[in-house]
Amino acid sequence: MKLTLHIWRQKNPQDKGRFVTYHLDDADEDMSFLEMLDVLNQHLIEKGEEPVAFENDCREGICGMCGMMINGLAHGGMKGTTTCQLPLRHFKDGADITIEPWRSRAFPVMKDLIVDRSAFDRIIQAGGYISVNTGNAPDANTVLISRDTAELAMDYAECIGCGACVAACPNGASMLFMSAKIAHFSLLPQGQVEADKRVKAMVGQMQKEAFGACTNYTECEVACPKEISISAIARMNHDYLKAFWPGRAVGGGKHVA
Amino acid sequence: MKLDAHIPSGPLEQKWTNYVEHVKLLSPANKRKHTVIIVGTGLAGASAAATMAELGYNIKAFCYQDSARRAHSIAAQGGINATKNYQYDGDSVWRLFYDTIKGGDFRGREANTYRLAELSSNIIDQCVAQGVPFAREYSGYLRNRSFGGALVSRTFYARGATGQQLLLGAYSALSRQVAAGKVELHPRTDLQDLVVVDGKARGIIVRNMVTGRLESYVADAVILATGGYVNVYYLSTNAMGSNATAIWRAYRRGAGFANPCYMQIHPTCIPHTGDYQSKLTLMSESLRNDGRIWVPRKKGDTRDPNSIPESERYYYLEEKYPAYGNMVPRDVASRNAKYLCDQGYGVGPTGRGVYLDFRDAIKRLGMDAIVERYGNLFDMYERITGENAYETPMRIYPAPHYSMGGLWVDYELMSTIPGLFVLGEANFSDHGANRLGASAMMQGLADGYFIIPNTIGQYLAGITQGDVTTDNDAFREAQDTVQKRMDRLISVNGTKTVDTFHRELGHIMWDDVGMSRNETGLKDAIKRIQELRAEFWENVRIPGDQHDINQELEKAARVADFLELGELIARDALARDESAGGHFREEHQTEGGEALRDDEHFQHVAVWEYTGEGSEPVRHIEPLEFEWVTPTQRSYK
Ligand SMILES: Cc1cc2nc3c(=O)[nH]c(=O)nc-3n(C[C@H](O)[C@H](O)[C@H](O)COP(=O)(O)OP(=O)(O)OC[C@H]3O[C@@H](n4cnc5c(N)ncnc54)[C@H](O)[C@@H]3O)c2cc1C
Numbered sequence A: 001m002k003l004t005l006h007i008w009r010q011k012n013p014q015d016k017g018r019f020v021t022y023h024l025d026d027a028d029e030d031m032s033f034l035e036m037l038d039v040l041n042q043h044l045i046e047k048g049e050e051p052v053a054f055e056n057d058c059r060e061g062i063c064g065m066c067g068m069m070i071n072g073l074a075h076g077g078m079k080g081t082t083t084c085q086l087p088l089r090h091f092k093d094g095a096d097i098t099i100e101p102w103r104s105r106a107f108p109v110m111k112d113l114i115v116d117r118s119a120f121d122r123i124i125q126a127g128g129y130i131s132v133n134t135g136n137a138p139d140a141n142t143v144l145i146s147r148d149t150a151e152l153a154m155d156y157a158e159c160i161g162c163g164a165c166v167a168a169c170p171n172g173a174s175m176l177f178m179s180a181k182i183a184h185f186s187l188l189p190q191g192q193v194e195a196d197k198r199v200k201a202m203v204g205q206m207q208k209e210a211f212g213a214c215t216n217y218t219e220c221e222v223a224c225p226k227e228i229s230i231s232a233i234a235r236m237n238h239d240y241l242k243a244f245w246p247g248r249a250v251g252g253g254k255h256v257a
Numbered sequence B: 001m002k003l004d005a006h007i008p009s010g011p012l013e014q015k016w017t018n019y020v021e022h023v024k025l026l027s028p029a030n031k032r033k034h035t036v037i038i039v040g041t042g043l044a045g046a047s048a049a050a051t052m053a054e055l056g057y058n059i060k061a062f063c064y065q066d067s068a069r070r071a072h073s074i075a076a077q078g079g080i081n082a083t084k085n086y087q088y089d090g091d092s093v094w095r096l097f098y099d100t101i102k103g104g105d106f107r108g109r110e111a112n113t114y115r116l117a118e119l120s121s122n123i124i125d126q127c128v129a130q131g132v133p134f135a136r137e138y139s140g141y142l143r144n145r146s147f148g149g150a151l152v153s154r155t156f157y158a159r160g161a162t163g164q165q166l167l168l169g170a171y172s173a174l175s176r177q178v179a180a181g182k183v184e185l186h187p188r189t190d191l192q193d194l195v196v197v198d199g200k201a202r203g204i205i206v207r208n209m210v211t212g213r214l215e216s217y218v219a220d221a222v223i224l225a226t227g228g229y230v231n232v233y234y235l236s237t238n239a240m241g242s243n244a245t246a247i248w249r250a251y252r253r254g255a256g257f258a259n260p261c262y263m264q265i266h267p268t269c270i271p272h273t274g275d276y277q278s279k280l281t282l283m284s285e286s287l288r289n290d291g292r293i294w295v296p297r298k299k300g301d302t303r304d305p306n307s308i309p310e311s312e313r314y315y316y317l318e319e320k321y322p323a324y325g326n327m328v329p330r331d332v333a334s335r336n337a338k339y340l341c342d343q344g345y346g347v348g349p350t351g352r353g354v355y356l357d358f359r360d361a362i363k364r365l366g367m368d369a370i371v372e373r374y375g376n377l378f379d380m381y382e383r384i385t386g387e388n389a390y391e392t393p394m395r396i397y398p399a400p401h402y403s404m405g406g407l408w409v410d411y412e413l414m415s416t417i418p419g420l421f422v423l424g425e426a427n428f429s430d431h432g433a434n435r436l437g438a439s440a441m442m443q444g445l446a447d448g449y450f451i452i453p454n455t456i457g458q459y460l461a462g463i464t465q466g467d468v469t470t471d472n473d474a475f476r477e478a479q480d481t482v483q484k485r486m487d488r489l490i491s492v493n494g495t496k497t498v499d500t501f502h503r504e505l506g507h508i509m510w511d512d513v514g515m516s517r518n519e520t521g522l523k524d525a526i527k528r529i530q531e532l533r534a535e536f537w538e539n540v541r542i543p544g545d546q547h548d549i550n551q552e553l554e555k556a557a558r559v560a561d562f563l564e565l566g567e568l569i570a571r572d573a574l575a576r577d578e579s580a581g582g583h584f585r586e587e588h589q590t591e592g593g594e595a596l597r598d599d600e601h602f603q604h605v606a607v608w609e610y611t612g613e614g615s616e617p618v619r620h621i622e623p624l625e626f627e628w629v630t631p632t633q634r635s636y637k
C-alpha cells in the first residue's frame, strides 16, 4: 500500500507545531495502524530525522495509552476500536491520512502526538474508589449481586481511560469517562455506601480541571472504543441530584439492583 | 552469595500463620517514620503500595507509563484462581498447592507455593469489596471456569478483561492513598539504577521521561514490582515497554538472578504474519474450555478446514492426553503444536499454526453462550486477522508470554540485597519451571496485598538505618554511572535502529533459546548475542536530544539490558542439563517426547551472581527439598 500522511509535529509544549507530509510506499494492509507508524519511524531514523513521538503500550486495546485523531476522528472512527487495533485494511491504497494529537484544553500537547491526560488520574483520586482497607473484606459470596447488575456494572467498568470521549467532544467534556466510573460503582451494593460523597468529589475535581461542560452532543459515545453508553451520564446526573437534594431524586432513573 | 530461604519451621499448613503470629511489628507511629520506594504499579506494585500506605508507611511509587492504571497487568484476560470451592468440585488449598507444584514440574518451593494457595481466597474477597464486577450466576453468586492443568473449576473472571478489572481495583485503592497524602506517585519515570548504601538497598536513580533529567530518590527499603522480561524475544504478548531494566540493574548491583531460563511460551496466540510485526496477541487460555485443537491428519493439507471430515482431523491433545485433553498445561500444549508444525502438519499461510475450533461447542451450547463467554476475544481475533472465528476455526500458535525466572527472593520476598524486595512476575518465586494459567495475578496480588505488608515490618523493625540523603557517595556514583551510559548511547550515532537490534536478538532467542533447546544451539546463541551486543554499542543510532522526550533512547537503554540478559538466559539453559516444564532440552526427553527431569542433579534453583563486565557470572544453587509431596514424572494422560 502507498499512503500520504499529514502528521502533526510539535517539539514541546512551547512550540507552535505544524503538519508535515510524509509519503510511505511500503505499508501493508495486514499491519496495524501503529505498525505503519513504526515503519515510517524506522525510515525517518535511517534518514537521520527524529521519529514521530506517540504513546502506546499494550497494543491490545486495553491499556488506554494510544490515541490520536485520524482524519478528524478519535482512534480513526472504526467502531469499538482503539488506534493500536485499527487495521490498515480499514484504509484504501493511495489514501491521504491526517494524524493529530487529542485536541483538548484539559490535555495539553507534550510532543508530537503525546498529550498529558493526568487530569483523569486526579478525577479518580478525588473519589473514584470504594474505601475498603486490605483485610476488611467479608467472604465474597456474602453479598449477592444479580447477574444483570454485574454485567451492567461491567459495561461501564470497561472504560480504558484513553480520553477519546474528551477529544471527540466539541466542548472537551469528560462526562463519559467520569460517569462510567460513577455508574460502575453506584450499581454495586459495595459502591452505594459512598455514592453521594463520590459523585460530589469527582464532579468537584472535574470542575477544577480544564474540561468543558456537557451539552449532550453524544459524540463521546460514538468515539468510545469500549462503546460505553451515555446512559452512564444519566446515572451520574441522578446520583448528583440525589447527593444534593435527596428528596428530589427519589425514583427518578433509579436503576434495577 | 548466601541463599537462605528463611522458611519458617513447622507443618506446611501452619508456616504462614506461625510466621504472621511471630513477626516483628512496628508501631503505627514508627511506620509513619519509614519511607518505602515501590517501582511498578501493576497488580503487585499497586496492591503493595495501597496496603502499605493504609498501614501508615510513606510510599513513593513509580511507573514508566503516563498513568499507574496502564501497567501491563491491565492486559490479563482469562481469570484468577482461588480455592473457594464454591463449585463443590473437590477443590482445596492442598489441591491448588499440588496442581501448582506439579504444574511447575517440581521446581518450585513448597512453602511459598502453599502460602500462595492459602491466600488465594482472601484476594477474591478483597477484590469484590473494591467493586470488581466478577462474572455471576443468575442467582447472584460468583461464577467460575476452568483453566489448564486443573480438573476443578476455580477461576474467577470478569469477561475477557479480568486483569483490567483487578488492576483498576488496585489502582483505585492506590488513588485513595494518593489523595490521603500517603503515596507520592511518579508516572513517566524510568528506573535506571539501584542504590546500595552499606550493603543495603536505599534508593534508586530514575530518568524523568519528560525532561530527560536523572533524579535520585532515597528510602528505607526498595520494592521492585516491574513485571516480566519476555520482551527479550522481541515479539511477545507483553506490552511494548515491558522490560528487564529494573531487575537487571539490581542484578548488576548484587541481587541474585534465579532460573532465568524458565520461560513460558503460551499456546494460544494469533500467528505471526510479517516482518513489520510489533507484538503477538494472546487469545485467552479460557478458550480451551470450549475450543478443540486440531490439525489435518495429512501433511500440508490446504483445504478449507470446514470441509475436512472428522476422520481426517487429528485432535492431538485429546488423543494423547485423554484425562486433561485440551486443558493440558501450557508447556505441553505449546510443545505439541510446535512439534506438529515442524513435522509439516501446520496450517495457514506460514504453516505455523494449528486450529482452535468452536464448531462443536456452538452446536452443544448454542451461539449465544459462545458469544457471551468469548465475544470480545472473537471480535479481537477478527479485527486482527479479518476472519470470523464463529464460522471458520481460529488459527493459533505459541508465543513468549511469561517469565517464571526473576530475582531470587526468600520467604519474605527479600532478594540477596538486604532491603531490596521483589514482587509479582519480577521475582522467581512460586511457579517453578512452568506457570499454570490464572495464577500470575493470584501471585502478584498475594505478594502485594497480603505478604509484603507483613514481611517488610520484620526487616524495618530489625535494622537501624543511618541518615542517608541523595548527597551520599553511593547516590552520586550511581547517578554518574547512569549519566555516562546515557551519554554513551546518544554518542554512538551509528547506522542501525534500536528495533533492528532488538529484532535480531529476538530471532536468536526464539530459534535457539526458545521452546526447544540443545547444547550446540545454546553455545552458538551465546556467541551470537555477544557479537550483537558489541555491534550495538558501536553502531546503534539514537536521534534526538537526551533532555527531552526521547522514545528511542528509552528503548535503547532497555534493549542494551536485554542484550545482556539474553546471554544469561542462554547460559542458564545450557547449565540446566535436563528438561523441566517450559525448559525443554532436546537431549532429555521421554520416549513420548515429554520433558525428562534429572532430579538427582537438578532439583534446585539456579541463582546467578554478577561478577563484573566481561567476567563470567557465577552459578549458585538453592537445593529444593520436597517434604510434603513426592516429585513424579508429570502425567496428564
Ligand atoms: C496478554 C496477557 C494475558 C494474561 N492473562 C493472565 C490471566 O488470565 N491470568 C493470570 O493470572 N495472569 C495472566 N497474565 C500474566 C499476568 O498478567 C502478569 O504476570 C501480571 O499481571 C504481572 O503483574 P506485575 O504487577 O508483576 O507486573 P506488571 O503489571 O507488568 O507491572 C509492571 C510495572 O512496573 C513498571 N515498570 C517496569 N519497568 C520499569 C522501569 N524500568 N522503571 C519504572 N517502572 C517500571 C511498569 O510501569 C508497571 O507499572 C497475562 C499476561 C499477559 C501479557
Ligand code: SF4
Pocket (backbone or CB within 6 Å): A158, A159, A160, A161, A162, A163, A164, A165, A166, A176, A177, A180, A220, A223, A224, A225, A226, A227, A228
Ligand atoms: S469513556 Fe470511552 S472514550 Fe472515554 S476514556 Fe473511557 S474508554 Fe476512552
Ligand code: FES
Pocket (backbone or CB within 6 Å): A055, A056, A057, A058, A059, A060, A061, A062, A063, A064, A065, A066, A067, A082, A083, A084, A085
Ligand atoms: S496501546 Fe494499549 S490501548 Fe492501544
